[in-house]
Amino acid sequence: MTIELRKIEAAQWESWFSRVELAFGGIRENAEERAFWAERNEPDRTVAAYDGELIVGAAGAYSFRMSVPGGGVVPVAGVTCVGVVPTHRRRGVLRAMMRRQLDDVRGRGEALAVLLASEPTIYGRFGYGLGAQEFRVEIDTPRVGLRMPAGAERIRLVLAGVEESLADCEGIYARQVAARPGMLERRPGWERKPVLDDPAEREGASPLMCVQAFDGDDLVGYARYAVAPHWTPDGPDGTVVVRDVDALGPAAYAALWRYLFDIDLTTRVTSRGRPVDDPLLHLVTDLRRCRPRLRDALYVRIVDTAAALAARTYAAPVRVVLEVRDEFCPWNEGRWLLSGDAGGADCKRTEEPADLVLSSRELGATYLGGTSLAALAGAGLVTELRPGALAEASTAFGSPVAPWVPHGF
Incomplete structure (x- = not known):
């Protein structure tokens, strides 16, 4: 078998991405997600492995800037869409693509590459180490209270349209990037990633909603969430599905979580992808009933x-x-x-x-x-x-x- 690695042209993205979907089980992404990834694609960082004229492997990268300890924000390669179709696995295709990609990252002067692994066992052999973890929670809100810090009582909450509030919420996010290692300085267009909301993906939940927190006239935080209604013979048993909570101080942060805890007709709040030192863990009165679950997140590769x-x-x-x-x-x-x-x-x-x-x-x-x-x-x-x-x-x-x-x- 002779495999040739080539960069794709922008017009080839559709066929390339279809092979990525095949490598990940054959489920086609919804139209909104697909359009988002097509717009973010960087053709000169997108590689296809060809067996003849057939694409049998794929690997891509995004040009990101990421915060590091000390508050600096440095260029990194965000590795993505790495996969090999089932007929060509265990034949050295992945290794060849990783070799090509890391050589390219080095040639661009990027000292770091990062990725989110579909299978954690794969990337250690290419030098990626687990650099950040995250946790998810499922909170039994009737039985879990919140310890409210001073100043929370003055926070004013206002419902806002997700699209209309996008720029203001992005301003809150941007102010936090330098304060926490691993955060991405979002390039234009990437602010839309947190608000993708295809109806087919909601699993019975409402459209995405947004609540903003104000201290006086100043916007100091926001939360994005959906509500999944459910009824039992005993009454309402809905779930608040939290997408994002960002705030500029403890008062606004706690006020936003209290709002999410208190939404009518719900008995639980779920959230995933939270930082492992999230202040929420210290605001709740009963951590056990939050069912925290740890998992791996960002893998880091030192290139230089x-x-x-x-x-x-x-x-x-x-x-x-x-x-x-x-x-x-x-x-x-x-x-x-x-x-x-x-x-x-x-x-x-x-x-x-x-x-x-x-x-x-x-x-x-x-x-x-x-x-x-x-x-x-x-x-x-x-x-x-x-x-x-x-x-x-x-x-x-x-x-x-x-x-x-x-x-x-």
Whole structure:
């Protein structure tokens, strides 16, 4: 079998995406989603694997900017639509596409690649480490209360049209990007991703709705949600399906959740894709009845070790020599001297003895500050050669807030 990798032309996107759908089970995306992805496509980053004239594999990427610890926002490749059709799996097609893609990312000067994995076991062998997690909740609202912070009583809530409020809500989102690692600085058009609302996908819920929070005349937050009515012989048993909650302070954040808890004819609130340190976990009076469930989210690949480690800041002063192992991207192999603190960092090759030994996968996992080097060492994935280096580096790589990616791509 001879496989040829080629970039697609814009006019080929429809046939290319159809093969992506086939690789993911053959279900066709709804028209609204399909149009959104067609508009976001970057042809020069979209690769097809051909067997003759037949597309048998696909891989794409978006040109994003993502926040990193310290508040910087850096270019990253957002890897997407990676799949191989059933007839051509386990024949090296995926590996060839990953090789081509990471070479391209490096050539563009992007130090990082990120993705949301359909199957977590796949991407570790290409150097992607789990850099951010998320959780979902199903809250029994009749039995769970909220501890309201000072100032919540002055927050005014107003229902708004989803489309009419889109620009104002996006302004709230944009103000939060630098404060949390992993958030995406949304390019024009990407603000529509959180409001896609095809009727066929609602599963009995209402159209998407929006409530905005005001402190005086100032917009300070919003929530987007739908209501799925349900009735039992005992009465109403509806569900509030929460899409987004963003706010500029604890008073507005709590007021928005109280509103969602108190919607008539409902007995539960569900929400997924929340950051693992979400203040909601500390507002609720009974966490058990919220049924929190943790899952993996953003996977991070270090493409350029020196540039990536110098792009972020560090929670404590650190001077450590990292011996990085990276068979898939051998240019990252070797020893790297990292010196940094809260003001900035420098990373360069060195001949000094190594303090810590780890693979690029573990370096990606710890990069955004959500996975500690100490935890990875406890699993045997990081080796300490200089006593004290592990504690020093683990503290420095940490982030005061957990990394979080707000939506898929």
